[in-house]
Amino acid sequence: MEVKVHKIGNVEDCDRRVVRIVHISDTHMRHNDYIDHLPHGDILVHSGDFSAFSIGRYFGNKTSDRDRVIDEINKFFGKVNFEHKVFVPGNHELSFDVNTKAYIEERLTDVHYLQDSSINIEGINIYGSPWNSKRWTSYARGFAKNANKLIKHWNLIPKQTDILVTHLPPEGILDLATKKFSGLKNLFSRNSACDVCCSSHEAYEHWGCKDLRNIILKGVRPTLHLFGHVHEDTGIQEIDGITFSNAALKINQTINVFDYYI
Ligand SMILES: [Zn+2]
Ligand SMILES: [Zn+2]
Structure with a gap:
């Protein structure tokens, strides 16, 4: 598999220590x-939705089956060869939402679990938050809240965060998803420019959070923001000196890899 490495941090200073991050x-x-085509790196970050679209389809459909997902996650991180591993859950992690954070931390022995918390690895401050906005078309509502209630979680992000990991994208950045029932809606709408990005995309909508975008660009300003959730808009984008990475389900494509010059 092709590995294209994106350089971030103090790139101009070649005496800097470099830490490779795989997202x-x-x-x-x-x-x-x-597992077989993960590029080599120092830190592996998974930004949520490890669980199946339907847990029932993968295991059974009982509470104990949901619990088995936690073991499966731990087993995966135990197998992959990285010095440091970080996991932040997403809206499909229904087995996490019903348990306490302490319980999950105890079960995940082979990975650093971040839920509104941070860790310093190799001198880099990494903060993780699983929260996402509730959608009426989705049953997967782990860590999901109404969009206007998310700000209280974003306000917890420390100012000195170098790498921010969320499941949800910021609004307008790698966050375009196909609208459900868009054909029906289009009957009643005209081809007008979008308020967020000023382009016209009648069949797509922004799933990202406006408050998260504001806090990142105007407040926290991390070097790198890692997220997923929107499968159709993956990639890497740089805005105003901050690098954004959406790595959702990039299974047969180039994996997002960063060399962080500390
Ligand atoms: Zn738009
Ligand atoms: Zn998701």
Whole structure:
């Protein structure tokens, strides 16, 4: 598999220590397909939705089956060869939402679990938050709240964060998803420019959060923001000196890899 490495941080100063970060997301129970082609790195970050679209389809449909997902996640991180591993859950992690953070932390022995918390690895401050906005068309509502209630979680992000990991994208950045029932809606709408990005995309809508975008660009200003959730708009984008990475289900494509010059 092709590996294209994106340089971030103090790139001009070649005496800097370099830490390689590999970002994956939304593996939806296809994690074993990733194992053989994960590029080498120092830190592996998974930004949520490890669980299947339907847990019932993957295991059974009982509470104990949901619990088995937690073991499966731990097993995966135990197998992959990285010095440091970080996991932030997403809206499909229904088995997490029903348990306490302490319980999950105790079960995940082979990975650093971040839920509104941070960790310093190799001198880099990494903060993780699983929160996302509730959508009426989705049953997967782990860590999901109404969009206007998310700000209280974003306000917890420390100012000295170098790498921010969320499941949800910021509004207008790698966050365009196909509208459900767009054909029906289009009957009643004209081809007008979008308020967020000023382009016209009648069949797509922005799933990202406006408050998250404001806090990142105007407040926290991390070097790197890693997220997933929107499978159709993956990639890497740089805005105003901050690098954004959406790695959702990039199973047969180039994996997002960064060299962080500290
Ligand atoms: Zn738009
Ligand atoms: Zn998701």
